[in-house]
Amino acid sequence: MKYRNRFLATASILLVSCTAENLQEPSVPDGGRQVSEKICNTSDDAVKGTLIAKFSDEAIPFLEEAASQQTATRSVATRSGITSIDDIFADLKVTSFKRVFPVTEEFEASTRSAGLHKWYVLTFDADQDLDEAAEKLAGTAEISTVQFSTRRMKTFTGEAYPFTGDAVPQTKAMIRSDFNDPNIFWQWHYINNADQAVSTTSRIGADINVADAWKLTGGDSRVIVAVVDEGVKYTHPDLAANMWTNPSPSKAYGNQDIHGWNFADNGPITWDLTGTDQYGQPSSDSGHGTHVAGTVAAVNNNGMGVAGVAGGTGNDDGVRIMSCQVFSRGLSSTDLAVSQAIKYAADHGAAILQCSYGSNNTSIRSDREYAAIAPLEREALEYFMSPEHNTSTAIDGGIAIFAAGNEGLSRSNFPGGYRDCISVTAIGPDYLPAYYTCYGPGCNIAAPGGETAGHSGAERAGVLSTLVSEVSGGDYGYMQGTSMACPHVSGVAALGLSYALQKGIEVSREDFIAMLLTSVNDLESRLDGTKTSGTTINLETYKGQMGTGLVDAYQLLMQIEGTPCLKVPLNELQMIPLTMYFGGSAENLTYRGVEISDDDIEKLGMPAKPEMSDGKLMIRCNKPGVAHITVKAIAGGKRPGSETVMGGIEVTKEFAVIARETGAANGGWL
Amino acid sequence: MKKYIHIIILTFASALFFAGCSKETAPEVDNGICGEWRLTSWNGAAPGEDFSVYMELLPDGSFNLYQKVYTSTFDRYSGTYTADGNVFSGSYSDGEPMALYSYEVGEDGNTLTLTATGTGESDVCIYTRTGIPDDVRSAENALTKSGAEKGRRFL
Numbered sequence: 001m002k003y004r005n006r007f008l009a010t011a012s013i014l015l016v017s018c019t020a021e022n023l024q025e026p027s028v029p030d031g032g033r034q035v036s037e038k039i040c041n042t043s044d045d046a047v048k049g050t051l052i053a054k055f056s057d058e059a060i061p062f063l064e065e066a067a068s069q070q071t072a073t074r075s076v077a078t079r080s081g082i083t084s085i086d087d088i089f090a091d092l093k094v095t096s097f098k099r100v101f102p103v104t105e106e107f108e109a110s111t112r113s114a115g116l117h118k119w120y121v122l123t124f125d126a127d128q129d130l131d132e133a134a135e136k137l138a139g140t141a142e143i144s145t146v147q148f149s150t151r152r153m154k155t156f157t158g159e160a161y162p163f164t165g166d167a168v169p170q171t172k173a174m175i176r177s178d179f180n181d182p183n184i185f186w187q188w189h190y191i192n193n194a195d196q197a198v199s200t201t202s203r204i205g206a207d208i209n210v211a212d213a214w215k216l217t218g219g220d221s222r223v224i225v226a227v228v229d230e231g232v233k234y235t236h237p238d239l240a241a242n243m244w245t246n247p248s249p250s251k252a253y254g255n256q257d258i259h260g261w262n263f264a265d266n267g268p269i270t271w272d273l274t275g276t277d278q279y280g281q282p283s284s285d286s287g288h289g290t291h292v293a294g295t296v297a298a299v300n301n302n303g304m305g306v307a308g309v310a311g312g313t314g315n316d317d318g319v320r321i322m323s324c325q326v327f328s329r330g331l332s333s334t335d336l337a338v339s340q341a342i343k344y345a346a347d348h349g350a351a352i353l354q355c356s357y358g359s360n361n362t363s364i365r366s367d368r369e370y371a372a373i374a375p376l377e378r379e380a381l382e383y384f385m386s387p388e389h390n391t392s393t394a395i396d397g398g399i400a401i402f403a404a405g406n407e408g409l410s411r412s413n414f415p416g417g418y419r420d421c422i423s424v425t426a427i428g429p430d431y432l433p434a435y436y437t438c439y440g441p442g443c444n445i446a447a448p449g450g451e452t453a454g455h456s457g458a459e460r461a462g463v464l465s466t467l468v469s470e471v472s473g474g475d476y477g478y479m480q481g482t483s484m485a486c487p488h489v490s491g492v493a494a495l496g497l498s499y500a501l502q503k504g505i506e507v508s509r510e511d512f513i514a515m516l517l518t519s520v521n522d523l524e525s526r527l528d529g530t531k532t533s534g535t536t537i538n539l540e541t542y543k544g545q546m547g548t549g550l551v552d553a554y555q556l557l558m559q560i561e562g563t564p565c566l567k568v569p570l571n572e573l574q575m576i577p578l579t580m581y582f583g584g585s586a587e588n589l590t591y592r593g594v595e596i597s598d599d600d601i602e603k604l605g606m607p608a609k610p611e612m613s614d615g616k617l618m619i620r621c622n623k624p625g626v627a628h629i630t631v632k633a634i635a636g637g638k639r640p641g642s643e644t645v646m647g648g649i650e651v652t653k654e655f656a657v658i659a660r661e662t663g664a665a666n667g668g669w670l
Numbered sequence: 671m672k673k674y675i676h677i678i679i680l681t682f683a684s685a686l687f688f689a690g691c692s693k694e695t696a697p698e699v700d701n702g703i704c705g706e707w708r709l710t711s712w713n714g715a716a717p718g719e720d721f722s723v724y725m726e727l728l729p730d731g732s733f734n735l736y737q738k739v740y741t742s743t744f745d746r747y748s749g750t751y752t753a754d755g756n757v758f759s760g761s762y763s764d765g766e767p768m769a770l771y772s773y774e775v776g777e778d779g780n781t782l783t784l785t786a787t788g789t790g791e792s793d794v795c796i797y798t799r800t801g802i803p804d805d806v807r808s809a810e811n812a813l814t815k816s817g818a819e820k821g822r823r824f825l
Contacts, residue, residue, distance in 0.1 A: 561742040565721050570791060624713055624791045626720055656720035658739065662769045662786040662793040667812065668747040669709070669723045669737045670760070670768040670784075 035131075036138035039146045041373040043134070045360050046148035047334055049126035051134055052100065052376055055118050059142035063120065067098070085143070088136045092124040100340060100376065102252040107347040114383050116343065119376055121149075121336055147376055151332040152357045154229070154288050154483060160467055161452060161459035163476035177211055179301040179314070183476060186464050187306060188429050189448035189488060199429045199455035205521065206431035206550070208447060208488050210309055213495060213553035218300055218313035220498035223394045224320045225296050225310075225352045225490055226260075226345030228338060230289030231269040232323035233468045234259040236475065238305040239290070242297045242312065244320035246348065260323030261344060263337040272470035275329030283330030287468035291479050292356050293321045294466030295487035296494060305476055306464055309491025309553065310498060319494040322350050326357070333357065335377055342380040342400075351392035351497055353384055353400040354490040356483035358413035362405065368643045370414045377415060385420055387509065394497040397509040399516075401490045403482035405438035408537075410545070411646055412442030419641030419649060422513070425546045426450070426485035428533060429461050431526055433542045435534035437482055441646035444636035445517055445547040447492075449485035452478055454533030461533075489551050492516070496556040505560055514651035517635035519556035520549030522584035547636045547648075549585040565656045566629075567667075568621050575616040581653040582633055587615030590639070592632035592650060600627035604659045621659035630654045700753045702775045704729050707782055707797035714794070724802045727751065733760065736806045745812030758784055769793075 055063060059082060066081030077097050079086045089097065100119040101111055111117050124133065134146045163183065177184050177191060184190065188198045192207035224244050234243040249255040256268045274284040300307045301314030312318030324341035326333040338357070345353055364370050371378045383389045387396035402416030404423045416423030423442050426434040426449025433439060434449050448463060455461035462478030463485075469475050493516055500507050507515070523546050527539040564580050579586045591612035601609060605622030610629060612618070617631070634640055636648030663669055709723035710716060717723070722744070724736040735747040749768070751760030758773040771784040779799070786793035 558742040562738065564741050565739055567740050624793060626712075626715060626717075628720075658721070660793065661789050661791045664762060664766045664768055666747070666762055666764055666766045667740050667745070668735055668762055668766070668768065669739060670725070670733075670735060670747075670771075 036135060036146070038138035038144060039134050039148075040375055041148050041150060043130045043148045045150045046130060047151070047336075048130060049128065050121065050123050050149045050334075050336070051130070051137065052119060052121050052147040052149055052336060053137055053143045054145035054147075054375070055120060056142050056144050057118070060118060062142075082140075082142055084140050085137070088133075088140070089122070089124075091136070092122075092128050092133050094122050094124045097122045100336065101343050104250050104252045104347070106248075106250075110347070110389050111343075114379070114386070114389055116379060116383060119379075145375055147335065147374075149334040149336045150374075151334055151360045152326065152338050153332050153360050154286075154327060154357050159452065159479070160287055160291070160472050161462060161478040162467065162472045162474040163464060163478065177307070178214060179307050180303050181298075181300060181305055181307045182303070183305055183464060184307045186460060188461075189450065189463050190307060190309070192429060196456070197460060198457040199461045201430040201455065202457075202461075203429070203431040206427060206429050206448065208309065208492055208551050208553050209521070209555070210492070210495070210553040213557050214300075214313070216557050217495060217499045217502055219297065219310035219318040219495060220394075220501050221312075221317060221320055222501055223310070223352075223494050223497045224322050224348070224350045224392065225354050225494050226322045226324045226341070226350035227289055227293045227296065227487075228324045228326055228341050228345070228353060228355045228357065229292050230285055230287070230327040231262055231271040231325040232260070232293040232321055233271040233287075233290045233466075234269060234323060236290060236294075236466050236468075238298045238302070238466050238475065239293055239321065241299045241302070241316060242308070242318035242321055244322040257344075259321075260325065261341075262325040262328065263341045263344070264326050264328035264331075264333060269323050269325050270328060271468050273329045275331055277331060285328065285330060285468065285471055287471050287477070288327070288356070288479070288483065289323065289325065290468050291463075291465045291477070292354060292483065292487045293323070295463065295484065296354060296491040297321050298466050306466065308465075309488060310494040319498060322348065332360065335374060339376045339380040342377070342384050346380075346384040346390045346398060349391045349393065350384075351390075351394040351398055352490050352493050353398055354487055355400065355402045355415070356481070356486045358403060358405050358416060362407055362409060362413055364414045364417070365411065366644050366646060367417075367419055367641060370418055374415070378418070381415060381418070381421065385509070394501055395507070395509050395512060399493055399509065399513060401486055401493065403486040404443045406436040406481050406483075407438060408436055409438045410440040410541075412438055412440070414442075417442030417641075417646050419647065422489065422517070422649070423547075423636070424482060424486045424489045426480075426482045427523070427546075427550060429455065430531070430533075431523070431550075432531050432539060433523075433527075433537065433546060434480070434482075434485075435531070435537050436480075437485075437546075439542050439545040441637050441648075442641065443545065443547045444649055445489055445520060445551050446523060446549065447485040447488035447551045449482050450478065450480040451533045452480045454535075489516070492519070492551050492553045492556055495553055496560055499557045500560050503560070507560060510652075513649065514635070514653065515556055515559040516551075517548050517649060517651055518581065518583040518633075518653070519552050519559055520547075520583035520585060521552050522588075523549050524585050524588045544588060544638065548589065549583050552583070555583065563653075563655050565626075565658045566617075567663075568619055568657050568659045570624060570659055570661045571620075571622055573618065573620045575613065575618055577616050578631060578653075581631065581655055582651075589615065590634045590637070590648075591615075592634065592640070595630040596627060600629075603627060604657070619657070621657070624660050624662075627657045627659070628654060629657055699727075699729055699731050699751075700775070701729065702779060703727055703753045703758070703773065703782060705799055706802045708800040708802075709795055710798045711796040712794070713792060724800070724806055725797060726802060727753075736802060736809050741812070744806050744809035746809045747812055
């Protein structure tokens with residue numbers, strides 16, 4: 001516990017030290033002033049001189065008329081066209097007033113139908129009191145919501161360790177891969193054969209089981225993964241071939257959104273800039289976005305560097321990386337930038353939103369609370385996940401995958417904790433929770449995030465991926481964090497979508513998420529005693545808290561391939577674990593019921609309706625035949641998430657039961 | 671040149687001789703049952719999209735079974751069978767015996783009915799003569815494939 005406290009204290013200091021420039025000091029409650037209900041969050045950690053406002057339907061025509069006039073005169077828009085609001089703008093010395101989501105001809109209809117055209121951002125003199133400015137705007141009838149632009153942080157522990165080109169140790173001979181990327185031998189997170197050079201506590205199978213999956217597919221260029229992060233170095237020799245290229249760059253971005261866009265600086269993608277934080281200390285890009293991108297789709301089988309989970313087979317068939325840059329110069333991001341990035345990803349065909357960032361507000365404890373204080377980001381996420389608005393050809397609605405957080409908290413960070421998002425926890429090479437990982441309600445699935453401290457192999461127990469040479473001095477290196485776990489799940493999801501496309505199998509978004517979250521290996525049986533790496537943790541604490549289990553790429557492809565039937569011998573009560581349908585932790589999941597028709601109950605001569613008991617299906621069939629059963633379970637935790645309670649995602653599996661006396665013991669039909 | 675012609679004739683004759691021998695030692699097989707079949711009905715119901723079984727019965731008494739029943743992909747089983755009188759039996763290559771069936775080939779030769787015998791419950795499989803698709807034939811052998819050897823990789 002002593003170590004734990006020390007860790008938390010250190011983490012707090014680190015987090016504080018990461019605070020970006022231009023942040024408003026926390027507001028002091030004004031005893032005499034009543035805060036308007038229209039103001040959805042507080043000015044704590046908010047960017048000075050910026051406010052976001054949602055206007056009423058009635059106000060929109062006036063705003064658009066004013067914008068039209070200002071466009072015609074080529075002047076910077078600083079007025080709304082509504083007198084009462086423009087008076088306030090004048091007081092605030094507004095320097096710009098524009099839509100949060102720019103007008104683009106191609107996507108305008110979709111933007112309007114989602115109501116996102118009602119969000120505007122105004123910038124003004126940074127010396128103005130932010131709370132007073134918000135109050136003034138909230139006092140107008142035309143504005144329904146006022147939001148401070150609060151910050152977002154990367155979900156990693158801050159350090160990159162350049163790869164030094166270590167010789168492949170003898171024990172690595174056990175690793176088998178069809179790809180010729182030389183450093184794959186150090187990517188234990190893909191293929192873990194318990195190499196002692198990584199860690200003396202390394203365990204076979206503490207990986208994402210991707211080697212067998214690669215025999216079936218390495219990716220598909222029709223699948224686009226949006227990396228919402230620092231800018232991805234799109235010239236990196238091991239990434240360039242898998243970068244998404246915009247077929248029609250937009251005037252709204254100066255026709256410069258080639259591989260994505262830099263929403264942090266409102267310009268082309270960058271990855272090696274320096275800045276100064278609010279304390280006057282130098283800060284710089286870290287290579288975080290490039291590292292994350294490499295895990296998803298570093299080019300495979302190119303005889304160079306590392307492999308990516310869905311990086312193809314060396315035949316220009318990797319999934320494509322879209323860089324949606326929200327961090328720059330080592331500074332934190334904002335509500336505004338991430339929301340713009342998320343919508344851009346939806347509009348431009350991203351199927352997966354890879355988000356290794358989280359809210360700086362780690363006290364959010366429910367969807368309702370999150371939706372109330374971050375309505376802009378929530379609406380952007382809903383837009384991304386909606387089949388009506390997401391333009392991906394790979395699936396009907398995008399999948400948003402977030403890092404759970406590195407504060408060691410017993411709940412997921414947000415937005416990952418939001419019930420429609422997937423939140424990823426982290427393990428080390430020892431098949432155990434990483435010392436820093438958040439866990440508990442809101443967390444859905446685990447993946448390797450690595451631990452660069454506390455293992456005999458030091459940084460080799462971290463995750464190896466691509467880096468920015470201008471920043472780190474090399475093209476490859478190690479990092480740790482749920483930030484690193486998250487892209488493993490994004491990569492596996494991308495691999496699954498690739499396989500479905502190639503096989504011509506249509507899977508709904510809901511079914512795909514159910515497949516992804518149940519393509520796992522068991523973690524629960526390992527959670528006894530304590531573990532010491534970066535700190536000492538009690539493993540019992542993590543039981544039932546890490547999500548459904550450790551993600552497994554091969555299992556996902558098999559689930560996409562088809563649903564096996566469940567064999568039930570006749571005339572005996574059976575207790576059957578549903579591992580084939582709910583993954584390696586099936587016996588530890590919380591089930592929400594079994595559904596079967598009365599006709600099927602009668603057809604198979606069941607004396608009682610099947611039910612789940614002790615994590616197993618309790619079923620007796622007295623007649624041969626086929627019936628269909630639907631079972632619901634919670635993916636992550638003991639209860640489903642709701643408006644008011646953080647929880648897991650309810651997943652549904654339907655499968656056929658074959659009750660039969662005949663057939664061979666080896667499974668043969670004859 | 672003459673020498674080579676003698677060698678070719680001798681080789682050809684030997685091949686015919688040994689082929690005849692193997693036919694004499696082959697299991698009893700009703701030729702009407704040989705061919706490629708697909709399960710189209712089990713106990714009066716079509717497998718539909720739930721599962722799929724193809725069967726290849728060869729004249730030499732060997733069989734290949736391609737099934738997608740308890741797995742996500744097609745598995746291939748092989749073994750030997752006999753079809754004598756109306757009794758169909760055999761065993762898999764791992765030694766596991768198959769169930770005992772009575773069989774009947776339809777008048778047009780395009781349906782094969784296998785009815786399990788010696789069981790308490792009715793088990794009637796009707797197969798229809800159908801070519802086995804190439805993608806089904808490419809299935810791995812369920813008895814030896816590597817995936818089945820790894821305890822952790824259960825799918």
